[in-house]
Amino acid sequence: MEMVKVTVDGQTVEVPKGSTILAAAKKAGIKIPTLCHHEDLNVNAMCRICVVEVVGARTLQAACSQPVSDGMVIITNSPAVRQARKMNLELLLSNHPQDCLNCVRNQRCELQTLADQLGVQQQRFGTKTRPEYPKDDSAAALVRDPDKCILCRRCVEVCHDVQSVGAIAPANRGIKTQILPAGGVDLNNVACVQCGQCTLVCPVGALYEQDHTERVWAALADPEKHVVVQTAPAIRVSIGEEFGMEPGQVTTGQLVAALRRLGFDRVFDTDFTADLTIIEEGHELIDRLNNGGVLPMITSCSPGWIKFIEHFYPEYLDHLSTCKSPQQMFGALAKTYYAEKAGLDPKDIYVVSIMPCTAKKFECGRPEMSSTGYPDVDAVLTTRELGKMLRQAGIVFSELPEEQYDEPFGITTGAGVIFGASGGVMEAALRTVYEVVTNETLPSVDFTAVRGIEGIKEAEVDLKGTKVKVAVANGLGNARKLMDLIKEGKADYQFIEIMCCPGGCIGGGGQPIPTTNEIRKKRIEAIYEADADLPLRKSHENPAVKTLYEEFLDKPLGEKSHQLLHTHYTKRNKYPQKSVG
Amino acid sequence: MAIYRSHVLVCGGTPCLLKGARTIRNLFQQEINRYQMADEIRVVETGCLGPCDEGPVVIIYPEGVMYSRLQPTDIPKIVEHHLYKGRVVEELVYRERKDSKEISSKVPLEGEKYLDRQKRVVLRNCGRINPDLIEEYIANHGYEALGKVLTELRPEQVVEIVTASKLQGRGGAGFPTGLKWSFTAKTQADRKYIVCNADEGEPGTFKDRLIMEGDPHSIIEGMAIAGYAVGAEEGIIYIRGEYHLSIERMARAIRQANEHGLLGKNIFGSGFSFQIEIRSGAGAYICGEETALIESIEGSRGEPRVKPPYPGVAGLWGKPTVVNNVETLANIAPIILNGPEWFRSIGTESSPGTKVFTMLGDINNQGLIEVPMGITLREIVYEVGGGIPGGKGFKMAQTGGTSGGCLPMEFLDMPMDYDTLSKVGSALGSGAMLIIDDTHCIVDVLKSFMKFFCHESCGKCTPCREGNTRLYEILTALSAGTATKAHIQLMKDLARTMQLTALCGLGQSAPNSLITCLRFFADEIEAHLNGKCPTGVCKSLATQFEAV
Amino acid sequence: MAKANCPLPTSNLSEILDKYKQSPGSLLEILREAQAINGYLSREVLQLIAEELGIPESKVYGVATFYSLFKTTPTGQYIIRICESAPCHIRGAQDVLATIEKTLGIKPGETTPDGKFSLEFTSCLGLCGVAPAMMINDQVFGNLTGDRVREIINSF
Structure with missing residues (x-):
């Protein structure tokens, strides 16, 4: 690689040709403040906070976008630079509501942090020069607060370029510029899949999840309610970040302890129904392979992905596995099997999920997700919301002892854990399908070809003569590519795993902020670490699942399964508000 | 071609059309027919003749007599006396207006300063030929330059000639055209584009419109030469959506050029092919910024891109793209035909050539002029422009349009060229000269400037989107008497930040007028802090002051 | 409200779309001609354009609201x-x-x-x-x- 020498504040550093000033400064130990810049997204250089002096240039240069050239002399801390940064920040603040104390991002806001960092201590401009915008809480999972928006457009990048959904985009011009759903309507009236990737990149409190914490507090305080909680696989490798721990640590035991201290009556694990999903879905796949069913079969665990295919590829819904997601299977069983065993009336059971996901809030409200007559799941908390509740309760997460999940839904295998990472469902399914079909023990349980953050992964598995070609996609932009291949008749796969969010659930829209690709990789490593640490690695070896079939479900794809664990999908329009006639 | 003894050129520029030029043209034809002179005299609707506020304007050649402010009843008289009997109708002859009351008694039009001071390179054909007939352009050396480059010169020689001419971009920034071409010529790519920037939106500027309306082929020829020089086979003219007549005339000219084999495949059998497509804007000043214009051509919001990469290397559809202004392109053919030395002999050393200025505001002769670079403000205002109406005093001139700067009296003798103007914080820009007399209030005028930018900021970057509204807010407070001394400092700091940090040229230059006025008219601005508007324009202050 | 009076002239719009569909970047041209039909660009028109061009409706809306000559609500005659x-x-x-x-x-x-x-x-x-x-x-x-x-x- 060709290297160039540049001087940053008097220090000479050598960086690869084409590096930005931002990168060169970092190498010199200087962290230039940024706002619209995000390491995983395109550079737009719009906020003009990261400006620096380049000797010889007429104007200040944006460090995030300006490439260095050999011999460039950069000054990052001159009076002109400091004044310009502060002025641009003041301009943003002058049209930003001054109600930090009431904001969901209080103390976790990039704008607030910058104001402190750049020493903004007074408001020199007058009242707002842009219109007041109402809050949009029409969507089940997400809230838009355009009044707080600082127009950095990270959400637009992620929604269009990463997820290929395009639910929101810049509209209008000048001071009236806004990030809007098409037609300026509410989010619920456009094809938003509620994946919440926008909430991960929003630097302020303009996009965030619908709050379920209050209803959970209320349920916990209600003596009539038996409140059970399930934790998604991805939570155990990310909740620590809410408390300042380094990304990539497995904190399963502390997570259980924390939830017990919050007052949940039972602490269960979604990994259990992940194992169950593998049994049901694996048999569904075998059935489709043997009986000429619709192929490729596509996984159905990810509610953002489900809403995406319903909006954008409704003609391909029969490719989806009919299995409910593990969250919903859990809820359905909690209010039937568990209720029976514990001698409880299902109406008194309150099911809370801790999910790395915002779309799960939408999923739990789907009308078909009430197989007992009550909603399978009553409330969904994101990892962030759990963090908030634990802080409110004064629970010091890092000092908690490690505790065990409750039975019966706390008994799990490594196959359930890896659901949290892209490729995990596929790998878990292959571990089971292989052994069911071939009646032989796998030489190695690790299908590494389907692991990792890469957008689309392919593999071929030999089931003793039957070759099964599989594909794994994470991020809806990649999902779209696979769907287009199917559309063009060019996809010769039998089984496809699709996860809505980049990296899979560990990169979900409900995860701690920041969630970057680097952090995603660390969480993925932790997931496989947790898998390897478990004595059981295959779903069909889960003794509690076996018992469940013996005591209640009878057999995979049986009548009870059909009733409680499987579902159907809804054709939606790309333009939900399309008028008729 | 038939030979006529006289040509009646009826101005077909938009301002004259507004004032009934079509009726005038039809009446001329009708009267000429009545005298059975249709074989001898030709009536031509031509491009803008310049003095727009004097319309409808007509010039009769070979005498070169210009008649202005014509009414339908005047036409039979002109046809009878001038064309039939050979006597100029003196009371209808165009008079340079020194003062609205004074009527010059001088008859010979060629001696008028309005035309005398001018040097027509870009406007060589405007008002002399029928823009709708390619034959007339060809008859005036049209497409000779294209023929010359295609048959005698290698592409790199063309770039060398343009570089040697020291022609600078006439859209506003004044970037050397030859250098711009050389970047694109050097970049390897399967496709390259020549984009003509005709998204003229700078307040007070209408030169590009008049060139397109008056001499569309000069632009086509310039684009084709540029295409040959840099290796591009596709050209796009991006015309403001509001310019209906320009779009119509350019489209007709392109069609004719294609029919004559001057565009299309294998031009002059040289192997060089070039085609031109018209795209039009939809109401956004920002699209005059070259990367915003490219975004707009691609069908997106006209928001400027982050540079680098520059369009010359990666522009339209990611391909190397030359973006040149209309006036720049109209200079190309004369440079090729007459040589770079000839071009450099006009104007000043650092800014050779001519410049088309639009003179507006409080000035007697409003309209369009083309003069050598380096003319002074005084010459423009008091000689070419005929002074300020109503005997009022000169207060300031805003040069370069709303994104330029404001110059007070003491700069009247400053030469108008790129370097000199930028040194004092102003700009030559698009060549708009807005003359403001001493009855106007600086704060009020500045408010009008800032309001424009509030309306036209694209909203992408912070300093421009937010900053313009804040400058407007403070100016409004000044005119309402509620501003404080701290506001003036805040305005200065903000304006400086905008200049230094805005993403594109629009945002960077938006506060130019304000900055120059804060420097040159500090007393008048600060008087507003004490509840006084010296000109009495800021009404709330005037009454407040009187009440005290 | 205004919708009832202005039925969507699908045939004209399809002609416009057919004319421009193959040339990339024609969104402004399409919007301009589509607007000429009804005097403004209704939500339905924007959706049809988005669908035909294969770009998100939000982007089409963003372009339509950027340029001052485009209208997304009914205007006066x-x-x-x-x-x-x-x-x-x-x-x-x-x-x-x-x-x-x-x-x-x-x-x-x-x-x-x-x-x-x-x-x-x-x-x-x-x-x-x-x-x-x-x-x-x-x-x-x-x-x-x-x-x-x-x-x-x-x-x-």
Whole structure:
């Protein structure tokens, strides 16, 4: 690689040709403040906070976008630079509501942090020069607060370029510029899949999840309610970040302890129904392979992905596995099997999920997700919301002892854990399908070809003569590519795993902020670490699942399964508000 | 071609059309027919003749007599006396207006300063030929330059000639055209584009419109030469959506050029092919910024891109793209035909050539002029422009349009060229000269400037989107008497930040007028802090002051 | 509300789309021609364009709301665009604006109750030689005064 020498504040550093000033400064130990810049997204250089002096240039240069050239002399801390940064920040603040104390991002806001960092201590401009915008809480999972928006457009990048959904985009011009759903309507009236990737990149409190914490507090305080909680696989490798721990640590035991201290009556694990999903879905796949069913079969665990295919590829819904997601299977069983065993009336059971996901809030409200007559799941908390509740309760997460999940839904295998990472469902399914079909023990349980953050992964598995070609996609932009291949008749796969969010659930829209690709990789490593640490690695070896079939479900794809664990999908329009006639 | 003894050129520029030029043209034809002179005299609707506020304007050649402010009843008289009997109708002859009351008694039009001071390179054909007939352009050396480059010169020689001419971009920034071409010529790519920037939106500027309306082929020829020089086979003219007549005339000219084999495949059998497509804007000043214009051509919001990469290397559809202004392109053919030395002999050393200025505001002769670079403000205002109406005093001139700067009296003798103007914080820009007399209030005028930018900021970057509204807010407070001394400092700091940090040229230059006025008219601005508007324009202050 | 009166002229729109579909970057051309059908770009029209071009509706909406010549809500039959740029300003555009506001009883951004006129600002029309100037639909007017503008409006 060709290297160039540049001087940053008097220090000479050598960086690869084409590096930005931002990168060169970092190498010199200087962290230039940024706002619209995000390491995983395109550079737009719009906020003009990261400006620096380049000797010889007429104007200040944006460090995030300006490439260095050999011999460039950069000054990052001159009076002109400091004044310009502060002025641009003041301009943003002058049209930003001054109600930090009431904001969901209080103390976790990039704008607030910058104001402190750049020493903004007074408001020199007058009242707002842009219109007041109402809050949009029409969507089940997400809230838009355009009044707080600082127009950095990270959400637009992620929604269009990463997820290929395009639910929101810049509209209008000048001071009236806004990030809007098409037609300026509410989010619920456009094809938003509620994946919440926008909430991960929003630097302020303009996009965030619908709050379920209050209803959970209320349920916990209600003596009539038996409140059970399930934790998604991805939570155990990310909740620590809410408390300042380094990304990539497995904190399963502390997570259980924390939830017990919050007052949940039972602490269960979604990994259990992940194992169950593998049994049901694996048999569904075998059935489709043997009986000429619709192929490729596509996984159905990810509610953002489900809403995406319903909006954008409704003609391909029969490719989806009919299995409910593990969250919903859990809820359905909690209010039937568990209720029976514990001698409880299902109406008194309150099911809370801790999910790395915002779309799960939408999923739990789907009308078909009430197989007992009550909603399978009553409330969904994101990892962030759990963090908030634990802080409110004064629970010091890092000092908690490690505790065990409750039975019966706390008994799990490594196959359930890896659901949290892209490729995990596929790998878990292959571990089971292989052994069911071939009646032989796998030489190695690790299908590494389907692991990792890469957008689309392919593999071929030999089931003793039957070759099964599989594909794994994470991020809806990649999902779209696979769907287009199917559309063009060019996809010769039998089984496809699709996860809505980049990296899979560990990169979900409900995860701690920041969630970057680097952090995603660390969480993925932790997931496989947790898998390897478990004595059981295959779903069909889960003794509690076996018992469940013996005591209640009878057999995979049986009548009870059909009733409680499987579902159907809804054709939606790309333009939900399309008028008729 | 038939030979006529006289040509009646009826101005077909938009301002004259507004004032009934079509009726005038039809009446001329009708009267000429009545005298059975249709074989001898030709009536031509031509491009803008310049003095727009004097319309409808007509010039009769070979005498070169210009008649202005014509009414339908005047036409039979002109046809009878001038064309039939050979006597100029003196009371209808165009008079340079020194003062609205004074009527010059001088008859010979060629001696008028309005035309005398001018040097027509870009406007060589405007008002002399029928823009709708390619034959007339060809008859005036049209497409000779294209023929010359295609048959005698290698592409790199063309770039060398343009570089040697020291022609600078006439859209506003004044970037050397030859250098711009050389970047694109050097970049390897399967496709390259020549984009003509005709998204003229700078307040007070209408030169590009008049060139397109008056001499569309000069632009086509310039684009084709540029295409040959840099290796591009596709050209796009991006015309403001509001310019209906320009779009119509350019489209007709392109069609004719294609029919004559001057565009299309294998031009002059040289192997060089070039085609031109018209795209039009939809109401956004920002699209005059070259990367915003490219975004707009691609069908997106006209928001400027982050540079680098520059369009010359990666522009339209990611391909190397030359973006040149209309006036720049109209200079190309004369440079090729007459040589770079000839071009450099006009104007000043650092800014050779001519410049088309639009003179507006409080000035007697409003309209369009083309003069050598380096003319002074005084010459423009008091000689070419005929002074300020109503005997009022000169207060300031805003040069370069709303994104330029404001110059007070003491700069009247400053030469108008790129370097000199930028040194004092102003700009030559698009060549708009807005003359403001001493009855106007600086704060009020500045408010009008800032309001424009509030309306036209694209909203992408912070300093421009937010900053313009804040400058407007403070100016409004000044005119309402509620501003404080701290506001003036805040305005200065903000304006400086905008200049230094805005993403594109629009945002960077938006506060130019304000900055120059804060420097040159500090007393008048600060008087507003004490509840006084010296000109009495800021009404709330005037009454407040009187009440005290 | 306005929808009922303006049935979607699908056939015309399809023709427009067919004409431009193959040339990339024609969104502005399509929007311009589509707007000519009904005078504005309804949500349905934007959705059809988005669908045919294969781009998100939000992007089409973003483009339609960026350019001042595009309208996403019904406007008056005649759109008066008055120039308030500096050259027009110093030649009395404000008085002209005041007269229009008084004559029609609307402010910039509004439409008369009978749906005949909408009023808005435009950036410089390049008619500074005959300032103050305005446009009514595609027609341009210059050298405006209070009296003249009243006359012009009455002639519509």
